[in-house]
Every structure is written in structure tokens, then in C-alpha cells.
Amino acid sequence: MTEAYNDTPTADTMETLQSNSYNIYFNDALAEVVRFVENGHYSRFFVLTDENTAKHCLPLLREKLGDNDNYDLIEINAGEESKDIDFCIGVWKMLIDFGADRKSLLINLGGGVVSDLGGFAASTFKRGIDFVHVPTTLLSQVDASVGGKTGIDIDSIKNIIGTFTQPKAVFIEYDFLKTLPARQILSGTAEMLKHGLICDADYWNLLKESDLSQPTAEMVYRSVAIKNQVVLEDPHEKNIRKSLNFGHTIGHAVETYSLVHDEDSLSHGEAIAIGMICEAYLAYKKTGLSLDELNEITDVLTSLYPFYQLREEMNDELLEIMKKDKKNQNGNINCTLLNKIGEFNIDNICTTEELIESLQYYASLN
Amino acid sequence: MTEAYNDTPTADTMETLQSNSYNIYFNDALAEVVRFVENGHYSRFFVLTDENTAKHCLPLLREKLGDNDNYDLIEINAGEESKDIDFCIGVWKMLIDFGADRKSLLINLGGGVVSDLGGFAASTFKRGIDFVHVPTTLLSQVDASVGGKTGIDIDSIKNIIGTFTQPKAVFIEYDFLKTLPARQILSGTAEMLKHGLICDADYWNLLKESDLSQPTAEMVYRSVAIKNQVVLEDPHEKNIRKSLNFGHTIGHAVETYSLVHDEDSLSHGEAIAIGMICEAYLAYKKTGLSLDELNEITDVLTSLYPFYQLREEMNDELLEIMKKDKKNQNGNINCTLLNKIGEFNIDNICTTEELIESLQYYASLN
Structure with a gap:
């Protein structure tokens, strides 16, 4: 079982990793996000963030987006409480109000709460729209963003509701980590x-x-x-x-x-x-x-x-x-x-x- | 496109139909339900019904179950209103309270509301547990029970939230139709x-x-x-x-x-x-x-x-x-x-x- 992992790349160059149906980008990751949006022929795109990432990370993404800066923003409070089903209903209702259709894309810009919640909301909205993860915390980069688990909480039971749905891509921007407090x-x-x-x-x-x-x-x-x-x-x-x-x-x-x-x-x-x-x-x-x-x-x-x-x-x-x-x-x-x-x-x-x-x-x- | 359908069986004998990953049973369908439960090695099983099917259809299933009559019942009100997300949360909470685990089975005994709601609840509970449909109305027999669409409503927008998840089997009991009012x-x-x-x-x-x-x-x-x-x-x-x-x-x-x-x-x-x-x-x-x-x-x-x-x-x-x-x-x-x-x-x-x-x-x- 464990031998397979001896081949783990030691990463002289951090090449794009292939997952089952999507890529995980490391080099110039935010530019890759922009390329993905441009090539994806989406009818609309939405960015889900929390208040912290909206402040610290969204500006970097917007800078790269340049003229493609025409998304609708869905902002949640930072913290695990936002993974409660009630907040998920809020995200669904915003997608409805913004007129999201089946050809829309949801970009989950944030930590594990954003990717778990956003992944679940997208995987079930109109029976599934595309989503990608742009993880902004170390935890979400090394854990939540890869593997296709989505999840929300009910009565503080973590991830009791969720799906297995793969993102269409994951973009790992190392520079985001430089802004994080030591505890994160x-x-x-x-x-x-x-x-x-x-x-x-x-x-x-x-x-x-x-x-x-x-x-x-x-x-x-x-x-x-x-x-x-x-x-x-x-x-x-x-x-x-x-x-x-x-x-x-x-x-x-x-x-x-x-x-x-x-x-x-x-x-x-x-x-x-x-x-x-x-x-x-x-x-x-x-x-x-x-x-x-x-x-x-x-x-x-x-x-x-x-x-x-x-x-x-x-x-x-x-x-x-x-x-x-x-x-x-x-x-x-x-x-x-x-x-x-x-x-x-x-x-x-x-x-x-x-x-x-x-x-x-x-x-x-x- | 349309030629493929000229082969549609005319059904002298109504053989079990094969769908992509499951069977659709017609002959002695309730006995097949019991066989499925027995052979499935589930840790627990649950029956989702509405008040009408609990009265008219559940007794027939219980009779067939005999000694295997050890399920937990989740009953909802009849009618489209029960497909609202709030009722879905109710179903999830009952599964939690009953101690449903990943090896549990949900039997959706009812019309389209029961199969759409039950299918969604099961497909997302702990990232997906097995479910089967036992449709009790003509509409759910010929439409909702086959095809793997699950769905719930928000603000009366029908099936705005859902998944594509196939049931593990569908059991079509023609005799259920004999009890239905003409309008149904x-x-x-x-x-x-x-x-x-x-x-x-x-x-x-x-x-x-x-x-x-x-x-x-x-x-x-x-x-x-x-x-x-x-x-x-x-x-x-x-x-x-x-x-x-x-x-x-x-x-x-x-x-x-x-x-x-x-x-x-x-x-x-x-x-x-x-x-x-x-x-x-x-x-x-x-x-x-x-x-x-x-x-x-x-x-x-x-x-x-x-x-x-x-x-x-x-x-x-x-x-x-x-x-x-x-x-x-x-x-x-x-x-x-x-x-x-x-x-x-x-x-x-x-x-x-x-x-x-x-x-x-x-x-x-x-």
C-alpha cells in the first residue's frame, strides 16, 4: 500500500498535477484562473469568498482578471458557522437572484469553508454547475481543495451533508500564504x-x-x-x-x-x-x-x-x-x-x- | 434520433429492464423489494412515505417484509410543499437521529415528491447512501422513478436544487395504481x-x-x-x-x-x-x-x-x-x-x- 507513495515528486519544478478529471495548477496560478475563465465559454461567473479573502485575496485576482472583472460576488462570514445549511440556502438564493444558469461557473476563493460550502452549493444547484477552487489558506491548499469532497454542516455535525463532486480545476497560489497569521x-x-x-x-x-x-x-x-x-x-x-x-x-x-x-x-x-x-x-x-x-x-x-x-x-x-x-x-x-x-x-x-x-x-x- | 425508439418493447412479458447501473422490476415487484433488502447486507433501512402511501401502500410492503419488518419510518405530508428545502432538512435530521450510517438504505415509497426528495436527501446524506424507489402513483412510475434525477424546491422554484444520482433499483408495482383516484x-x-x-x-x-x-x-x-x-x-x-x-x-x-x-x-x-x-x-x-x-x-x-x-x-x-x-x-x-x-x-x-x-x-x- 505505502510503496506507491515513495514516488511522490520532490518538486524541483512544480509541474501541474493531473487529477482524475482536472488539473491542479501551481505556477502563476492566478493567471491560470483567468485563462480558465476565458477558455471556458461560461455564460456567467460568480466568486464566493468570505470577508477576509474578499479583503486580502480578491484584489490580487481582480488585478489579473483585468477586463474580465465582470463577476457577481457572493460573500459569506469567515468561520465554520458559515457552513451551516442555512448559509448554503443563502448561497443558493443568491445564485437564483443573480440568474445563474447551468453554464455558469462558481469560483471558490477562500479556505476550506468556502470550498466545502461552494462545492456543495455548485454541485447541487440546478443539478450541478461547474466550480473551481482557488484555496487561500494552507489548510485548504493541502487538504480541502483536492479530492472532490464537498460538505456542509447541520446542527454543528461537520460535513454531514455533501457530495463527491470534482472541481473543474484547482489553482494553488503560494503567495496567498504570505498574508496568513501564524495560527492559520x-x-x-x-x-x-x-x-x-x-x-x-x-x-x-x-x-x-x-x-x-x-x-x-x-x-x-x-x-x-x-x-x-x-x-x-x-x-x-x-x-x-x-x-x-x-x-x-x-x-x-x-x-x-x-x-x-x-x-x-x-x-x-x-x-x-x-x-x-x-x-x-x-x-x-x-x-x-x-x-x-x-x-x-x-x-x-x-x-x-x-x-x-x-x-x-x-x-x-x-x-x-x-x-x-x-x-x-x-x-x-x-x-x-x-x-x-x-x-x-x-x-x-x-x-x-x-x-x-x-x-x-x-x-x-x- | 427517433429510429432507436421503434424497438420499444411491446411487452408481452414485462421483463426486468436494465438501466445503466440498476434494474427496474415489474413482476412481483414487492417481493423483489424484500429480496433486495435481504441480499443488500445493509446495516439499517428506512422507509420514506407520505401520509397517503403510509395508509394505502405501506401495509402491502410490510406484509411482504414479514420478519424483516424492522425499518424506521420517515413520514412527510403529501403534496409538493413537502419538497421544500425545510422538509429536506427534516429528513436529514431524522436520518441523523435514527443513527443512519453510510451502509444504510432508504426506500422511497410514494409518488414523485417522495422519490425526488428522498433521492436528494439520500444522495447527499454523508455524501451519499443507497436508495431505491417504489413508486406508488402512475406519474412516478412512468416518470420520476427512472432516470436518476433528484430534486427539491426553494421558494417554490421546482427542482432548483438536486443531483444526478441513480437509485440502486426501481420496483414498479402495478397493483398500487388500482387504489388511485382518477385525477391522479x-x-x-x-x-x-x-x-x-x-x-x-x-x-x-x-x-x-x-x-x-x-x-x-x-x-x-x-x-x-x-x-x-x-x-x-x-x-x-x-x-x-x-x-x-x-x-x-x-x-x-x-x-x-x-x-x-x-x-x-x-x-x-x-x-x-x-x-x-x-x-x-x-x-x-x-x-x-x-x-x-x-x-x-x-x-x-x-x-x-x-x-x-x-x-x-x-x-x-x-x-x-x-x-x-x-x-x-x-x-x-x-x-x-x-x-x-x-x-x-x-x-x-x-x-x-x-x-x-x-x-x-x-x-x-x-
Whole structure:
């Protein structure tokens, strides 16, 4: 399974990656957006952004668009709350009001919220219109923009509703990352570290010795290449794509909990880092990860991410959220674990006791 | 184009039809449902019905299920209003509350509202769970259940949100039709007549000379076979599937208008019959339908369906609805017309003046 990933490009030149039905552009990405719009013969085009990207990123795109600056703008609030079905209805209604037809294009300019929500809204509007992603955060560049998952939330259950629909193209503009605050960069770094942990020990070793407050363009490229290769082999998550869920069963639960309860809630990466530590512990208990490797993973992640207090009285709610996880079957909670660093192990049913023990392991690190 | 349809089975025996990835069962259909559930190894199954089918049809299914009667029931109100996004959210929340997972099955037992809504809810729940259709009305048997279109409404705009997702099977139980009121039968007959008009003159001639208050099982089979053949050739409505839109540009507008304004609103078939008369008039004006054939179509349809008063002051609103039609491009209103009975002609842009003239033609028939 894991050998396929030894071929991961090291990216002397960051060539355009081919996904199943679309390209992922890296070089002069915004100029490629303009070329795509010009060549696409769309009747109309729309840009979905949040307030932050409208301020920091949209001007760069508009500059490139030049005379083609004739889009309608749909702006949402920044933050996971905008992925609620109510905001999706708002996007649909704006597309209706703007007169979007089946030959319209939606450009999702923003982070994962924009691409998940925009992808879902587009994939279902009039039974599907074209959309592309222009991810503006590190997290969305290395994770959300590639793979064709769209999703929205209901009652704070993340991505409970969605489709598998491929974008028509993805444009990765490294320069956007230069404007991001450190905390947002680190949110994306967690997914990059995951890519190393699940299928590329060399990449993990490179990352753990690098300054991850500003990953290089080559690192971004390498992570996208890994994710692209995984989803190409298994677009609908029947088997190896589940590798990408490492850290996410517990991580998603902690993220949802924090979203509901904390004023300054955890970023996705901060939550996934906690999830990876807990699930590395489960891997140590269940699938052969060595104690040394558990300690190494724990050390790297705790040095990068702030400690979050997991209290015993949170367990019931965390487990309740895990039980609603899409990855479960027959009511069993399912985790992707590791055999060792660089080798994943999917479909591990974990008991309530095991999960609580892993949460206690994290809590004991303080 | 039309020659392919000369092979339409005349159905001495109504063999199971093969669609692109699923079967359409006719013989002992409810027993086939039970077999499907048993062989599918689903973790759970759910039945979506409306209050009417829960009363009249569900008992027949339960009887066949016998010991497998362990489903959760999701019941909606009968009527198009239940296709609003708010009711779809209700279905999603019930699936969440019942603990549906990715290996769950949704059985849509009902008419077009149930199959359109249930198909959409299932195709997007956790990025897609399996669903099957057990259509209980003539209209849903010959139209909605085959072809993989799912859809819900926003602000009374019909099917503005939806997906192309194939069911895992369709089960057509002719006996359900015996319990239907005459008006519901005639609602389905309109689509059957359309099948003849667009691609099978023999079938049109058979239908127009038959007692359409109770179509035979063979007629139902023949209509399903025609629709199946069309959607097999063009699942995403890029070309010949547009033939099925004959009567629907104007018909949908009249249906939506009536839904909003009339206490006892038009049935789908009643509205589509009006649309077919208007669009036959447009075909006479634009695509070579002869005056004799226009008169024949008008006579058959006006003898079957009650006259509906189209007043001039309704035109603006009807045109406004047509402008929001999914089939439009670049703001132009698009109709499927006929060259002659049995031969369709797609992608005809119609001007406001032409559309109004066709509405006046219908209004003058009183």
C-alpha cells in the first residue's frame, strides 16, 4: 500500500498535477484562473469568498482578471458557522437572484469553508454547475481543495451533508500564504504532518526538522501530490482514502466540541493534532506503532500546538459526537491508525474504553 | 434520433429492464423489494412515505417484509410543499437521529415528491447512501422513478436544487395504481402521452384510442421502457434527454403559478397537458408540426384534462418563472418542440412574444 507513495515528486519544478478529471495548477496560478475563465465559454461567473479573502485575496485576482472583472460576488462570514445549511440556502438564493444558469461557473476563493460550502452549493444547484477552487489558506491548499469532497454542516455535525463532486480545476497560489497569521499556517501544517505519518516517513522526517511556521512551496506541492495520489486511487473512500482520516475521528469530535463550547475555538489543525496524538496512542495499543514512534509523534505535535484541556466530564459528549461520525458502520466507532510512521492501517473499530484511554493519554501530557 | 425508439418493447412479458447501473422490476415487484433488502447486507433501512402511501401502500410492503419488518419510518405530508428545502432538512435530521450510517438504505415509497426528495436527501446524506424507489402513483412510475434525477424546491422554484444520482433499483408495482383516484391516474397519463409525442407515433395512436382512466400494465411498461432508453443514452441531459422536456417549460411555469395562487392547484399532468398544447402550438409555428397534428394534439388533451383559465394578467409572472427554468442558457427561454408527432426537436429559443402567443392559443380554446 505505502510503496506507491515513495514516488511522490520532490518538486524541483512544480509541474501541474493531473487529477482524475482536472488539473491542479501551481505556477502563476492566478493567471491560470483567468485563462480558465476565458477558455471556458461560461455564460456567467460568480466568486464566493468570505470577508477576509474578499479583503486580502480578491484584489490580487481582480488585478489579473483585468477586463474580465465582470463577476457577481457572493460573500459569506469567515468561520465554520458559515457552513451551516442555512448559509448554503443563502448561497443558493443568491445564485437564483443573480440568474445563474447551468453554464455558469462558481469560483471558490477562500479556505476550506468556502470550498466545502461552494462545492456543495455548485454541485447541487440546478443539478450541478461547474466550480473551481482557488484555496487561500494552507489548510485548504493541502487538504480541502483536492479530492472532490464537498460538505456542509447541520446542527454543528461537520460535513454531514455533501457530495463527491470534482472541481473543474484547482489553482494553488503560494503567495496567498504570505498574508496568513501564524495560527492559520499551523492549522494547515497538521494535515501536512499527517500526510507524512500515513504514507511517507521521509516527508515526516523532513517536516519535523523544518521551520513549519512557513512551509516552503515545495512542501505544499509535495502534500498536494500525496493527497492527489491517494484520492485518485480511491475517489469514493472505499479503502485507501480512509488513510486520510488518521487523527480525524477524535480530532473532529474535539473540533466540534470546541466549536460549540469555546469562545475562541480550536482551529482544525489544532484539533487534528490532538486527534493524531490520541490515535497514535491507539495505534501503539492496537496496530503495532512502537513506543518510540508514539513518543516522537507526541513530542513533535505538542511542541507545535498549544495544549488543550480535555476534562473527564467532556468524554460523554465527545463520544456522542464520534458516534455520529460518517465513517462509522453498525454503530461502531472506526479509526484509521498507523502500523508505523509512514504506514497506515484502516478500519479499526475502537471501543469506548479504548477511546477514553486515548483521551486520558493526551490529558496526561500537560 | 427517433429510429432507436421503434424497438420499444411491446411487452408481452414485462421483463426486468436494465438501466445503466440498476434494474427496474415489474413482476412481483414487492417481493423483489424484500429480496433486495435481504441480499443488500445493509446495516439499517428506512422507509420514506407520505401520509397517503403510509395508509394505502405501506401495509402491502410490510406484509411482504414479514420478519424483516424492522425499518424506521420517515413520514412527510403529501403534496409538493413537502419538497421544500425545510422538509429536506427534516429528513436529514431524522436520518441523523435514527443513527443512519453510510451502509444504510432508504426506500422511497410514494409518488414523485417522495422519490425526488428522498433521492436528494439520500444522495447527499454523508455524501451519499443507497436508495431505491417504489413508486406508488402512475406519474412516478412512468416518470420520476427512472432516470436518476433528484430534486427539491426553494421558494417554490421546482427542482432548483438536486443531483444526478441513480437509485440502486426501481420496483414498479402495478397493483398500487388500482387504489388511485382518477385525477391522479390522469396526472401520469400526460407523461405517457408525451412519450408517444416525442418519439413513438404508434404509441401515441394506441394511447389516444384507449381508455386512459386505467392504463394497462403493458402501457406503463412501454412508457418506462421509452424513458429508460432515453436516459440511458443521455443521463446528464446534454442532448436527447431534453426531449423529455416537451411541454415542461410552459407546463412547469403554469404548475408553479397554480401552486402559489390556487387553493386547489393543478396536478403535474394537468399543467403539463397545458404546456404540451402551448408548445405544440410553438412547434406548429417554429419546427414544422402540421396544423392537423396541432389540432389532433389539442383535441386529445382538451378532451382528457379540464380547461384552466389563463388570463393575460398572469403572463408576466409566468414568464418570470420560465426565465428561472433550469433549462435556460444566457437568459434565453428554451423549449423542446416537435417536428411531427413522434419526432422531437430540442433547444429552441422562444421569444417572449412567441410564448405569450402560445398562451393565448391555449386561452382561446375555451
